[in-house]
Amino acid sequence: MDEEMPEGLDGFGGDDYDEEMGMDEPDDLPEGIQKEIITPAESEWRMPKKGDEVKVHYVGTLTDGSKFDSSRDRNQPLEFALGGGQVIKGWDLAVKTMKKGEIAKFTIAAEYAYGEEGSPPEIPPQATLVFEIELLGWVSKDDLFGDEGAIKTQLKEGSGWRTPNAGNEVLMSICTKASDDSVLEEKIKVEYTLSSGTLGALSKVADKALENMKKGEEVSVKCKKAYFLDSHPDGGTVEITLHEMYDLKDVSFAKDKSLMKKQVREGEGYESPKDAWKVKLTVEVAGKSETLDFTAGNGEVCDALEGAVLEMKKGERAILTCSRPNSCTEPRLGLAPSGETVMVLELVDFEKQKDQWELSEDEKVQRGQDRKEVGSNLFKQGRIELALERYKKVMDLFNYIDNFTEENKAKAKELKRLCDLNKAACHLKLKQHQDARRCCNNVLKDESENRKALFRRAQAAFGLYEYAECLRDIKRILELDPDNREAKVLYKQALVGQKEEDQKVKGMFAKMCKGIASPAKANGAAERANGANGAPSGEAEKEIE
Structure with a gap:
């Protein structure tokens, strides 16, 4: 009998119930297994899964109270691979319902223990067994490809909830070891893009391992030859630490990837600045660093900074790459039109204003008038995309005006009409002719003879080669x-x-x-x-x- 197995627990179960292990929900125990929690877990919510190496203390008794085995008496916890058939079937099903630190009593019928024959002399035939089990902890393990060619073991838990996906860029450390545990290569804090293949033969294992990792997590992947280096037929081990996940986002107004923000440090909370909020942003570029105070959306800084700041959180640090020179022309930083510009941004703080739903109808009308004027000034300056965004924000204010007073309803409708006409003018400048036509149609539904709407719709049709x-x-x-x-x-x-x-x-x-x-x-x-x-x-x- 295996010395690491508790007396009488080994030799029952195996591959015949692997399918059941995969199908049962964590708390879905069959009728033949009854669970009573003696001491609940204090704060843990996770439970082990099939393949994890669990560590438990236990005391086993018959229904008459006579004890037949105890790890506590030996002062030696039991370790086994959950769901691998190394213990009786009832144990594999029971332990996977537990949380770290939990102590529970399980009453296990013979069909989930030793069946008709029992395990003489300690356990008689058809015996129902009672186990008090404490789950001390476990080491999370995953068969990455389902063929036992790459087994991932978690060495250190990560934090947060985010995990990287294909195409995401991460900051990681990777150490490759031969089968004798000698270090073959080690890379500390290198940037890597999932699915890029830049790690050569180890890319497949690294991609799969990183998929479910969280920030700060450390893992070890034991690889057979098929998933390791060709020069090492005995396989080896790949150790990976995930330091950071870089969230790459297109923050250009046109969503044409001319303005890409790479988050290199997460910010606080969930809220980002909104239109008309006051912000404080530190910008590092060309060896200079300056903190800018401005109102978002007013055009007080270049379009690149206007677009980026609305997608940042307080404390976030990001690298902004601008490939359109006129978007990153910023006199306050001494930036003139040139080639590609790279800036490092940090959102120091922002001053929250009332959200749209918090405004009274009078305040909505006033804000709409103010933001429309800002848009018109931006249009005159030739900052068409930024102006267009302002007009869109005004329209959003008045999605529902049925409960407005007649006076405010009339003002809101007039603002919507003006913004639709101005949006059409912006879309024409940007050669977005279909969008321009839609804006004109919105006006012409109520004012069929509005000459500006007719003319701008005619311009849109001309741009679409629809001359008739x-x-x-x-x-x-x-x-x-x-x-x-x-x-x-x-x-x-x-x-x-x-x-x-x-x-x-x-x-x-x-x-x-x-x-x-x-x-x-x-x-x-x-x-x-x-x-x-x-x-x-x-x-x-x-x-x-």
Whole structure:
């Protein structure tokens, strides 16, 4: 009998109940096992899982109270792999319901112990057994690939809840040891991107091990040849420590990855600054460091800092990489347009303002007016993306206004109308023509003859090469305002565009007809097609004259 097994506990169970171990919920014990908690765990919430190396003290008795075994009497805790069939079936099922420090009494029927034969002379046939078990602790182990080729053992618990995923960048230490425990290579605090393959033959094991690790966690992975270095056929061990997880985020307004923030130190809590909040941000760039105080969203700093600060938490430290020079032009830091700019940011503090839901309707209207003015000033400065964000924030204030007074309801509707028109102008500047058209349609639903909305919708249609739509809106504007010079210019531009499109259609139709008819017939068909397509443009040209 194995000296590490308690007397009478080994030799029962095995592979025949592995499936049951995997299926049972932690507290879902069968009828043949009754549990009574004697001393609950003080603060622990985790429970061991299959494969973990658990350590317990126990006292085993029959139902008449006679003791047949005790680790306490030997002053030697028992260690075994949970769910591996090294102990009786009832133990594997019972211990996985326990928490560290818990003491519980388990009454285990014969079918989960020694069955019909028992284990003479201590345990009679068909005996129900009673065990008092204390779970002292366990070492977490994982079979990373399910083939026992890479077994991960947790050496130190991590903190928090976040774990890295494929593509995430981490700061880690990795030590590779041969089967005789000699160190082959050690890298201290190196940056690594999961799934990048930059660790060579060890990348697969490192990626899999890191997937479920938390900050500060240390693990050891015992690897067979298939998961280790080719030069070491006996396999070896890979030890990994996860120091930091770098959260990489696109903080550009356009979400075009021109402004990427890499978090290198987590901040406090969950809240980030919002529009119109006062913030204090330390910026390190080009060998200089300066702390800037500004109001978020007002344009007091460059767009790069405006975008980044809204995605930071107090105390967070991050590396900001800006690939669009005009976004990181900051006179207060002496930054002028150049190539790629890298800044190190730390959000020192922010002054919280009232959240949207805390505002009265009067305060919402006032804030909407103030932020609309900020957006308009930014637009005049050519800071279109930042202006657009301000208009969006104003619109968000008035998602629901049914409970407003009639006066405030009218003010809110007017602000929404103005912001939709201004948003359309921003979208046109950014060549986001579909978005511009949607904003104009919002206005035209209530004001079908709004000339600004009609004109900007016509501009959007022109940008989308939809000249017929453009001409229709321009006609309506000229009916309302015959002397509108901008409309006349756009009208002529749309006519030229329409004619160019007609020529393209004529050419394509002619080529198509040449393949199925004689040249004469094809030319005649093309002329007829051209006449049909060109009629609206000709009529429109007469009207503009």
